[in-house]
Structures are given as structure tokens and as C-alpha cells.
Amino acid sequence: MQRGTFKWMKSVNKTMILNKIRLSGSISRADIAKETGITPPTVSSIVKELMDENLVKESHLGQSTGGRKPTLLQLKEDGYYVIGVDAGSKTIKGVVSDLVGNIYSRTEVEVYSNITKEEFLKSLSMVVEQLLTGYKQHMDKILGIGVAMHGVIDVETGTSLHSVNSGLINVPIKQTIEKIFDLPVMVENNSRAMTLGEYWFTNDNAYNCFTVINIGRGVGSGLIVDNKLVHGAQGVTGEIGHVSISLDGERCSCGNIGCFETFVTGDAIVRRAKRCIANASENLTAEEVYRLAKRGKREYIQILEETGKLIGIGIVNFIHTVNPDKIVLSGGVMKSKEFLLPSIQKTIHERVLTDKLRLETIIEVSKLGDDITVLGAAALLLNELFY
Amino acid sequence: MQRGTFKWMKSVNKTMILNKIRLSGSISRADIAKETGITPPTVSSIVKELMDENLVKESHLGQSTGGRKPTLLQLKEDGYYVIGVDAGSKTIKGVVSDLVGNIYSRTEVEVYSNITKEEFLKSLSMVVEQLLTGYKQHMDKILGIGVAMHGVIDVETGTSLHSVNSGLINVPIKQTIEKIFDLPVMVENNSRAMTLGEYWFTNDNAYNCFTVINIGRGVGSGLIVDNKLVHGAQGVTGEIGHVSISLDGERCSCGNIGCFETFVTGDAIVRRAKRCIANASENLTAEEVYRLAKRGKREYIQILEETGKLIGIGIVNFIHTVNPDKIVLSGGVMKSKEFLLPSIQKTIHERVLTDKLRLETIIEVSKLGDDITVLGAAALLLNELFY
DNA sequence: AAAACTTAGTTAATTAAATTAATAAAGATA
């Protein structure tokens, strides 16, 4: 929207109020006015609009503090729904979610490697189609479709420029899906979508500089500054899997040596285990390393602790570069968190530059678990609504 | 300013117009309206205000394109002055500059190691005092004082929390200097100030994600996203000198092993030269390495090229984490740019993830040279004026 | 229990500042 116009000013105020309501759970008009600095009549009139738009509802009366009881306002969680799709390299998963991340239905289809553009888009639209079946009567309540996909995305056009895993190039996701379903579509890189998901659905937005680091088959991260995802110049921020933490070592799939990825992904853990443990199985998997560690096998525990240390080094690098308030860890590898987290924490404590960083940087494992990506995709739409 | 008010809306438009004038050199009201989307009457009335405030002037008439000639507007560069101070660990340098970075006068005082808070503040105010002597009659034309200082700064209170080099802790710079001179004071970390300086005075602001990397006695960086310096949670962003690029190696002053700093600072270059070159002088300095390389000494050239490669690795790490449009290199070490830059470029080309990154990430050496820090300090005030 | 005070929220009048429409200024073109 054109900045500096009346409409824009109003939308800024509306957004402020809507967010205040969302983040406080329930709040009176008077308190909104106090906390946002917007005057009471303006609050009243905008709240009226928000109620007309089905975004906000009056819930109950609050406690009096010496005068008239406040009418508390709440977000009308199920006033609208969004569709979130996680387009992975093995499966495409989709959900219908409401404004606060409650999931109402799920679908999933498998995709095969060497899939073509057309097949991929067909599978994607199949997932959306299935999710929408229950909502044909209420299409006006569907805000839109968010798609999270690995690789480099052009967010403006909603095109997947290229993804290493599935080998797809220049897939016009937004254009295609918008045409089929006549709904707004937003496409984002999966790490960034995850970051948004965690930020929206588990966060009190108190953190101005927020990060998710995803450690699975690769390592990626997303960064939110001032409530906005940082995209960088070519939309490749957060490729911290290809930050080099060693001058020697294995060659990475990207061609370089010493990439963070070559030390901490599931495959890397397996490789290291095989190298260090004499009687390791030929078909060892990362899941099995975890299982064996849980059974108390010392060598496997040690492998995971070592992995934790390496993850810690990568995180410290990130902290020293960006200094986020909070770092959330997610991804398959983090399922071994009971073994990883202590050594991650220890490494960070040892290596971080200042006491303040040590004490104040929050490190957590994602609370959304496997749903982080689909919910992140859904959050893409909410981000438009609320900001 | 409170968001969503009339005043705020106006100030946003005013800022947009002022910047449009600054960045285009000279432009007509009509073109401002076209390019900003603000309506002509609004442009006219705001321009009138800007002229009253001595920030903008009418220059000459432009070419007609089939109608009335446009009256071109320009920034009134010398309408205001700012003071920029570079509080280093060896000297405190200060300048008086105008709105576009022209320097009108300079001062410099030495500071001794083990300086006390009081002595430091006295030296600092001495520098400012000397700079102000010529301007006593026109104090209203001085916008304020910017101070760039190494170490961790609390930007809100303008306090130097702690600086490793000079050992100072909790120095209330803003509070003290504002009291003495009755002028607005802004304090910022030196790397970030440098970034702002380069951004303001050499940049067309076309870059949305802009970085300066400073390689001198330490390594620091600053990052501008959406025209704003990124500060991070504890104000320690950009400490890329303490990003670990090796799992083994020398111990850094920070206690860790493998820090980027231990490979690429002046001291690191000297250490590596001594280690690799049999007949190296006992008192070798980084300057001398450069001199010897310029004289064609193969071994010293190789040392610098190796340094370039290591700098390249650090830069690639930064690119993969943040993906800036443009990286400007500054600092003492970059005086050897003729030897460093080619191998930096080569390393980046080899190691960067995608073709787009390779082709589109701009790497340059600072055009402001040694003035980058004082001008950056000055830019702190302009940043307030223009945004 | 009535009066006085508090807090919440709305209504009406006012104001800031952008927008629209009309017009003037100054030149180009036919």
C-alpha cells in the first residue's frame, strides 16, 4: 500500500490493534488505547470494523478496577482458515489451520524423485483440492494458500527457482495454484516458513531478532527482524549449512570443504559413527544412532555429544554474526535432543563472546515439532493479515 | 514518534520527499510526485516546509519536455553541519561535515592506554570543543554529535558498555557530552557507524541489504537492512572476527580456537609470515609485509594471497548467512588490496553456492578510506534526519 | 441509600493533512 496516505495510516492502526488483541489473548478497548497510544474513539471505531470483518469478537466482561467493567475482546480464531502446504522432496503435506494454528484437517501425498514440473504442480494442487473439499461452501472464509518449499524461492512471483533435492527449476507455483483455486497463494523457502511458523504460533513476539535453525537432511535457518523475514539480496539468507567451520574435512555436496552440513546432518552423524565405532552396522541410520544411544551405548552417546558440540560451534558463529534474541532448533536431527542439547548449550556457554550473550540468548527446541513447516506455510498468509 | 497519527504520516511523507531530493541530486516537484506516489499539492506544501527549514533549495530550471520548465530542487548541503567523532583506542579523531559528507575541519588527540573514564570523556569533549570553535555563532546549524566507538554500545542510552582494547566499562558518553554542549549526541559501535557512513556517503541506497566488513586490528561488520542498522538483541551483531572457520589453530584473544580474526588481522598476517618465511625480520609489521610484497618479494605476495583466500572464506560464510547485495571492505589490512582483492574474489567465486550469488554479490573496497569512521559517526545524525 | 468518584466506552465537534478539481504559469507545437 502506498505509504503516507490516509488508508495506510488507518491500516497501520488497524494492524496494531489486531495484533494487540491477538497477542494479549483478551483485552479491553481501554487497555488497547493505553498500550498502543491510539485514542479511545479510534480504537472503538476500528474494533467495530474488525468485528464486522469477523476477525475479532467480544468475549466476556473483565474485573472492575473501581469503575465500569471492561468488555474483553478476543481474536475470533476460527473466523478464517488458511491452507499450509509443505512441499518436501519426498512428500507434500498440507493442513487447514485457523488463525492461531489449530489444525482442522491434514493430507499428504508422496512424490517420487525425478518428478517433472507438471507432475509436481499436479500433486501440489491435489493436496490443496483434498483440503478444500470440506470448505466448498465457505470459500470466503479461506484466506489463502501458503506453500513452503526447499531451495531458492522468488517470493515476489512465487516461483521455485531451483531446489537441489528434487532438481526442479523455475516452477511457477503461485501463478499455477492461484489460477486453479482462485485464492491468494504465497510461496516461501521452507526454513524461512518454519521460522515464521514458530514465531507466530509459539512466540509472544517479544523477540525482535528471532531465528529458527533447522537441522535435518541439510541445515538451513530463517531470521526475523522487526517482525519481518529477512530475505537478503537473492533470497538465499540462512544457508548456514554452507558456512565453513573447518579448513579441512569432507567435501560437501556444494563442492566446498568444511561446510557445517558435513558435520551435523543425519548422514554426517552416520558417517562419523561408522568412522569412529569399530562394530557399527553397515546400514546404520541416524535414527538408529539415537536408539542405540538411548539404550545407553556409550560410543553412540559420544557421537551425539560430539555432534552437539559441532552444532554449538555453528550456532555460536550465527550468534556472533547476527545476535538473535532467541534461537529455536528444529528438524529430524533434533529428535535426539536429550543427547544433543546439553552439549550444544555447553559449547555455546564456553565459546560465546560476552556474559550478556551467554545469559540472554535463548536456545530452545521447537514446540511445533513436525508441524512446524505446514504451520509456517499457513503463517505466510497470517503475516499478510497482521502486518 | 507515535505511529498512526497525522504528524507521523506527515513526517513519513516529508522524509520520503527529502530522501528523493537527496538521492536524485536534483529533481522537480512533479517528478517527486510521480516517483513517490505522493500527490502534487502535498509535495508542494512539504517542499515549502523543507525550504523554510533550510534543508532544500531551488537550483535552476530544467529542460522542458513539451510544457513548462520544471524548477529543480536540491539538497542544501551546507544548510546544516554535523560533528563526527571516531573514538579509537589510540586516538580520538573528529570532523565537522555537512549533509553530504564534505569535511570542513578536523581535529585529533592521542589517548594513552589505561586511560580512565574521566580522562577519556575529557579528551572526547576536547575534540568536540575544538571542532565547535569556528561555529559558536551558528550553533543552530549544528545538528549534533555522532560518536563511533569500538566495543559493545548501548545505543539507547549512548553508553559504551565495554571495549576490550581500552578496557573502559560503562562510559556514559551521550549523557556527558550532551550536558556539556547541549547538542544531541548519538553513540554507535564503530563497525556499524562505518557501515552507515559508507551507506550514506557513497551509496545510491539501491541496496536493501548492505554490509561493511572492517579488517584491521580486529574484524567487525555492520549490516543495514531496509535502511536500518541491525543491532541484534544485545547489540553485538557483526562480531564476525569471532566466527570460527577452523576446528584447530591458534587461540584467539576471546579464548576460542579457530576465530576468523586469528587468520586475517594485521597481527595474524605478521605471525603467518614469520612462521612461513625463514628469513623474516623479528620486528616485521603488516605494513612491511605489504611493502615487501609491492617490491615483488614472492613469499610475501604469497602470504597476502593466502590471507585473501582466508578473508574470502569468511566473506562466503557471511554471504551464506545473510546474503547482502553489497559488501564493502575497509580497515588497515585492506590497504594491501592489490594483493588481497584478487584472491578474495577468486575464493568467493569458487565457494559461493549459486551462480546468482556469484554474479550479483558486489564486493568493493571502501571509497571513504580512513574517513569512513568519522563520516560514519557523522552519518548517525543524518540517519535521524532522513529516516 | 444517596452522593461522589472511577473506569469504560460512545458521540459530536474539531482538526490535521491528504486528495480532488480547478486554475494559473510557462513553455512547445501546429
Place this chain on the structure above:
DNA sequence: TATCTTTATTAATTTAATTAACTAAGTTTT
């Protein structure tokens, strides 16, 4: 000279916030 273009300003209008007054619904004091 008449007409058309582009630039810029003026006057009238509109948007949406602000201020002030007021109603609603309590609590506290007397």
C-alpha cells in the same frame, strides 16, 4: 495566434484522527 503540454499552486473536499463532552456501569464514601 491558438491549442496543447507540463509544472505548480489554490480552493474545496474528504479521510480519519483528536478533543471534549457525555453516557454507562460500576465502586467507594458519607
